[in-house]
Amino acid sequence: MPETSTATRDVVDTVLGFARTLRAAGVTASPDRVEAMLAAVGHLDVLDASDVYWAGRLTLCSSPDDLDRYDAAFAAWFGGERPRAPHPAAPELRVVSTMAPLDAGEGEGEEFSGSEELAVQASAAEVLRHRDVGELSPAEREHLRRLFTVLRPAAPMRPSRRRRPSSAGPVHPARTVRRALRDGGEVTRLLHRRSAPRHRRVVLLVDVSGSMSPYADALLRFAHVAVRARPSSTEVFTIGTRLTRVTRELRLRDPDRALVATGSAIPDWSGGTRLGEVLKAFLDRWGQRGTARGAVVVVCSDGWERGGTELLGEQMARLRRLAHAVVWVNPHKGREGYEPLAGGMRAALPSVDVFVAGHSMAAFEELSGVIQRA
């Protein structure tokens, strides 16, 4: 009997250690899931590697993004590697979850481009770098607070199939008869129902490439406000040389923490631009499945595209067919005498419903109104 309990403890220890490894790799293996894995292993053959693999994969993972990391963690732990402590290294690894990998490209590591002029050139070469976010300054905090009051009302609505009791509208037979039953079977009053409008999804695609760096911060703050106002119907992605979903990070209530988390989630901060490819990744991975369907999609970019613009034009047309409305925010549009000369911008414009500026508080206010009315 003691032997069995030792064996049981071994299994528990092994599984717990594995769960730690997995968490270090960025899969949220919560305690109740680990418990489920133990139960699953109990129904299978503990000594069979493949059984243990499936017991863990079925209980600890919750999205296709988790699977690659699970495989790696499984190989590492059961291959005899020690788990890495879940310390600051974790956010870097978590990035994998939210990104749709494009082709490998010629990625360079940490590198800093020099002068300001260079920053406005679109570059196809991939520079991976995280945004250096400090604490928000009092002025920025004030800006954020003001943004919040400005943006609050921006909640486009759409009709839905869900019906609510109402004082007018079509007759609600079930409610009417239920009431009649109370009155001894006499229909004394007709009760009504009406479809209840719901929030339309808003998807923000924020360009974080080098040429957009003066504006990206403000745009992300705008995004944070939008997400906080309607967490369940707002999605935010950053685009550059990669696509990164930052909705989860932006849901944090505290703006400091939200922006720090977002900053560390974005691997291509101030890098180059591959608008067409990234937009395609967005549509393949998220948009066509449902995220863009019937939504107000807001692209915040200056439209600098290095390579050919054919792909961008094609993908914008595809986006237009899926979305309810496509809004393009270009910070440069606010300038005196601006003409959409950037190749990407010209290719995208035919598929854009509303083209607005995004360089100032007033412009954000306008954007907010555009989203509201879209």
Added chain:
Amino acid sequence: MLARVTHLTSPDELAAALEGTGYLPDEGLATAAYLALAMHRPLFLEGEAGVGKTALAHALAEVTGRPIYRLQCYEGLEASQALYDWDFGRQLLHLRAAEAAHAADNPDALEASLYDRRFLLARPLLQALEDSPSVLLIDEIDRADDEFEAFLLEVLSDFTISIPELGTVRAVTPPLVILTSNRTREVHDALKRRCLYHWLQHPDFDREVAILRRRLPEVTEQLAREVARATARLRTLDLLKPPGIAEAMDWATALHTLGARELDPDTAARTLGAVLKYREDTERVQQQVRGVLFGA
């Protein structure tokens, strides 16, 4: 019926039983289904459209000999369509009939008779709990809205439904619950946490041939192999909608109907509509049918 389930003591046995019904699972899927049965935990299946998520539920119902109840989700789905509803029309008639028979002298008895089980319309969730053990298929949960998800969470956590007028319905044996999602929307973590999660992939070449042969015995071996190979190639093309196993079966059927015994470029081009569902995809493949599908 239940005896058949208890005989299954390993994923391999379940896989063999499923194969007997014409559904060919891979190791992961068989393990997932086995654990769902053994642990009484709902199975959450995600994957591209047409990889056999719904078909698994039907195959499992056949293997276990349980009745299957299917709830198709859509936006605005409400408890009265998923759980139960009172048949108000009949209640009203009953009331009138009772009045005519002067039964209204005893109002309490009359009221009790109004909320009798026979006036209750059971919807899939209630049916699945009442007719235990059963298989409950909750199809395309991603199409339902948040409100319904929250409500489902409640039912799936303890497999009971309380009807204020009648009492609580509890499943003797929890039903085998299969939830499917095409991932058009991210389903809430709270719901996923209660489930076993399995991501279904397109079958590999050999399995796909086996499935085609099994499901369409009239199709020649050569045609099945060529359709499977061509479908696999189409999946690598970065199409808007890569074909699933369901499309491969449609295609093979279409080719067979045209009398084809093997896949040739001309017939392939004419029947592309069975396997590709977007104009852009069809145009792209049509232009280079020979190169793309036949590797010339």
